[in-house]
């Protein structure tokens with residue numbers, strides 16, 4: 001038997017619509033949540049339609065991702081600096097707060113390795 005992918009996808013979508021899911025970015029519980037790739041790294045996030053349309057990312061994931069690369073902004077290339085600043089505007093968070101959050105995460109990572 002050949003599987004009809006279109007029919008299967010439509011059935012899966014109908015099932016999914018019956019359930020509300022929580023957006024990883026804003027925390028809203030809605031039927032309009034999809035799972036997609038983060039633009040910050042090789043991981044997936046559940047995101048609502050509003051956040052998806054803005055390209056808004058999960059703040060704590062962004063802090064972790066940047067902290068893995070180093071200190072902001074000196075260790076981060078211009079492309080990511082621009083995207084971080086765009087995200088900070090979307091989240092209404094100051095760059096100073098972001099830098100403090102990244103430094104805290106960098107210190108935590110260092111504690112893992114002695």
Ligand SMILES: [Zn+2]
Nearest residue numbers: 023026048051
């Ligand atoms: Zn959202």
